[in-house]
Amino acid sequence: MDIPKIKILKFCNLIIFGGFIFGLMMMSEVPYSDAEEFMISIPYGAFNPELNTPAEVWYDPPGLRIHVGDTVTWSNDDREGHTVTSGVGAGRFDWMGTKNLGTPDGIFDSERFMPGELWSYTFEKEGTFDYFCVIHPWMEGMVFVETEIPEYPHDATGKKFEEFPIYQITPDQSVEINFSWEPVVIKTNEKVNFIYRFYDAVYDLPLRKMQYDISIIHNGNVVFDEKDAVSGAGGDYRQWIYDEPGTTIVKIKNIRPYGTVAEMEIKFTDNTSGRLADFSTIVYDNTEKTFTTERIVQPKQTLQFYYEIAIAIIVVPAIMLLVAIKYMWKSKPTTSINQERKSSPI
Numbered sequence: 495m496d497i498p499k500i501k502i503l504k505f506c507n508l509i510i511f512g513g514f515i516f517g518l519m520m521m522s523e524v525p526y527s528d529a530e531e532f533m534i535s536i537p538y539g540a541f542n543p544e545l546n547t548p549a550e551v552w553y554d555p556p557g558l559r560i561h562v563g564d565t566v567t568w569s570n571d572d573r574e575g576h577t578v579t580s581g582v583g584a585g586r587f588d589w590m591g592t593k594n595l596g597t598p599d600g601i602f603d604s605e606r607f608m609p610g611e612l613w614s615y616t617f618e619k620e621g622t623f624d625y626f627c628v629i630h631p632w633m634e635g636m637v638f639v640e641t642e643i644p645e646y647p648h649d650a651t652g653k654k655f656e657e658f659p660i661y662q663i664t665p666d667q668s669v670e671i672n673f674s675w676e677p678v679v680i681k682t683n684e685k686v687n688f689i690y691r692f693y694d695a696v697y698d699l700p701l702r703k704m705q706y707d708i709s710i711i712h713n714g715n716v717v718f719d720e721k722d723a724v725s726g727a728g729g730d731y732r733q734w735i736y737d738e739p740g741t742t743i744v745k746i747k748n749i750r751p752y753g754t755v756a757e758m759e760i761k762f763t764d765n766t767s768g769r770l771a772d773f774s775t776i777v778y779d780n781t782e783k784t785f786t787t788e789r790i791v792q793p794k795q796t797l798q799f800y801y802e803i804a805i806a807i808i809v810v811p812a813i814m815l816l817v818a819i820k821y822m823w824k825s826k827p828t829t830s831i832n833q834e835r836k837s838s839p840i
C-alpha cells in the first residue's frame with residue numbers, strides 16, 4: 495500500500511511544477527485592463543420611419559457589447575435632433591397605430607442633441623440596456639454591458655498580484671506560505687487547482703511535512719472544510735469547481751509540524767492561533783461553460799481511487815479463482831455420482 499502514496503507524491507510534485515511554470519508564463523504577458531471608448535452613429539435618415547429612408551439602422555451599430563466602465567459616445571449624423579433615452583421604444587410600426595411613444599426607464603437620457611453634436615455615457619453596471627429616441631420612438635438600440643474578466647491573477651478587489659505565486663507570512667512570523675492557483679483567473683464550472691507550499695519564515699527553507707486545516711469560503715459560506723490535512727514534500731494542492739460567481743477566500747489555519755519532524759529548524763509552540771493565512775480572489779461567471787460533469791478529485795480521493803484499483807486487481811481475480819475452484823470441486827462429485835448411477839447394475 496506504499497506504492498500509491500509515492501505515486502501521489504510524484505503526481506503532486508508534477509502539478510506544483512506545472513503550476514509554477516504556468517505562473518511564470520502568465521506573469522510575462524498580462525495586459526492591464528483599461529476602460530475603452532465606443533462610438534455609435536445616428537445615421538442620416540433616422541428621422542424618417544418610412545421604408546424608403548436611407549438609414550439602414552437607427553443607431554449604428556444597433557447592438558453594442560461593452561464592458562463595465564466603458565464609455566459610449568453617440569454622434570448625431572442625421573439632419574434632425576435626436577435623443578438617446580434608456581427604456582423601450584415603440585418599434586417601427588407600432589407607434590403609428592397605437593400612438594405608443596415608448597417608455598423611458600430613467601437610467602440615462604441625453605435629451606435632444608442636434609446634428610453634428612455628440613453625447614457620451616459611461617456604463618458602470620452590467621446588464622442589457624435598451625434605449626430609444628423620444629422624438630422618433632421607432633429608433634431603438636441596445637447596449638450589452640458585461641463584467642470584464644481580467645487575464646491576470648488578482649485579489650478580491652480586482653487588484654493585480656504583481657508576484658504570483660503569492661507569498662504570505664503567518665501573523666506569528668513562523669511560516670511563509672507560497673500560494674497560487676491554476677488557471678490564474680477562476681471561472682465557474684471549471685476545475686481550479688489551489689497549489690501551496692510551506693516555508694520556514696526565518697530560514698526560508700521548505701517545511702517538508704506540515705499538518706493544517708484548509709477551508710474555502712465562497713460568498714460568505716464555507717463550501718469546503720478539511721481538518722488535519724498533511725502536506726507532502728513538494729507541498730500540497732486542493733481542487734475545486736465553483737458553481738456560482740462571487741468572492742472566494744481560501745483559508746489555511748493551525749499550521750503545525752506533522753508527527754516528529756527532526757529536521758525542523760525552528761521550534762514551534764503549541765499555540766497555532768497565529769499560524770494562518772488567507773488568499774482571496776474573484777470567481778467569474780463562465781459564459782462558455784454553463785455546467786460541468788467534472789468531478790472534484792481531492793488528494794484524499796485520489797488515494798481512495800488507487801485503493802479501488804488495487805481492489806480490482808487483487809480482489810476481483812481472487813473471487814473469480816475461488817468461484818472457479820468451487821465450481822470444479824462441486825462438479826467432480828456430481829460426475830462421479832452420475833457415473834455411479836450409470837454403472838449401477840440392475
Ligand SMILES: [Cu+2]
Binds near residue numbers: 541575629630
Ligand atoms: Cu430621433
